Amino acid sequence: MLKGSKIGLRARHEDDIPTLRTELYDDVVGSARAEAGPWRPISPGSKDPRLVVDDTAQGSVAFSVVELDGGSLVGTASLWGIDNHHRSAHIGLGMLPAARGKGYGTDVVATLCHYGFVVRGLQRLQIETLADNHAMLRAAENNGFIREGVLRSSAWVLGEFLDEVLLGLLVQEWKANSQG
Secondary structure: OEEOOOEEEEOOOHHHHHHHHHHHHOOHHHHHHHOOOOOOOOOOOOOOOOOOOOOOOOOEEEEEEEEOOOOOEEEEEEEEEEEOOOOEEEEEEEEOHHHOOOOHHHHHHHHHHHHHHHHOOOOEEEEEEEOOOHHHHHHHHHOOOEEEEEEEEEEEEOOEEEEEEEEEEEHHHHHHHHHO
C-alpha cells in the first residue's frame, strides 16, 4: 500500500465494488460530472472497468483509497493514460460523499504524485477537471500543479457544455516543492 499522511492507496478489493457502485457510480449527477461519457447504470456483477480492475492493463493503474486510521474505504484514485515513451500520465480520483471536505483529495493527489514520479519514473502528470470543481482545483494547486489552460465548452455534462481546466506538474517542480 502507498501511504499518504491521511490515506492509503491499495489494490481494489472485491468488497469495495458494491460501495463504489452505490456511492459513486449510481449517483447520476456526480458520475456524469466525473466521467468522460454519459452516465449509464451498472448492473450488479458486471465487469465494468470503472469498478473491476484489469491488472494486466498497461495504460492505467487503479487504486482504492482508504483511511489510514481505521482502513475505511473513502474513494478511488487512478493514474491513467500512462505514456511510457513521453513519461506522462493523468490523475483521476473520486471521493465518497461522506469523505469529502476532509483534505483527503489533497493527500490522494500527493500520494499519486509520489507514485507517478518516484515509482513509475514519470516526467509529467496532468489533471483535467471541470472549471467549477473547486475541491479538485484546490487539491491540485496545493500539490504544486499549475493551471496551463482552459478548454472552453469541452465537456458535455447533463445538457450543457462546461469548461475544463488543464493543470500540469513536472517532476522537477514536484521535487522543488517537496524539498521545502
